[in-house]
Amino acid sequence: MVRAERQVVLDMLFSAFEKHQYYNIKDLVDITKQPVTYLKEIMREIGTYNSKGAHKSTWELKPEYRHYQSAEEEEEMQTA
Numbered sequence: 001m002v003r004a005e006r007q008v009v010l011d012m013l014f015s016a017f018e019k020h021q022y023y024n025i026k027d028l029v030d031i032t033k034q035p036v037t038y039l040k041e042i043m044r045e046i047g048t049y050n051s052k053g054a055h056k057s058t059w060e061l062k063p064e065y066r067h068y069q070s071a072e073e074e075e076e077m078q079t080a
Helices: 006-019 025-032 036-046 071-079
Strands: 047-050 059-061
Touching: 006 036, 006 059, 006 071, 025 036, 036 047
Parallel strands: none
Antiparallel strands: 047 059
């Protein structure tokens, strides 16, 4: 696999995380077509790895990179 430009990979990742909150590394490799080591390097900067709990072995974006709203925030926006 050939590494794509970092910004291109970031755009693909952010687009994917708009659809779902959690992804395992295999799914991210399928989506971006990038080498695992390169993806992990990028995900360590923008994401958090869940090593236990309900979403074990998955990645999610760090709060500062999330562009989706929680259900509570959505309700607040609608009632305001």
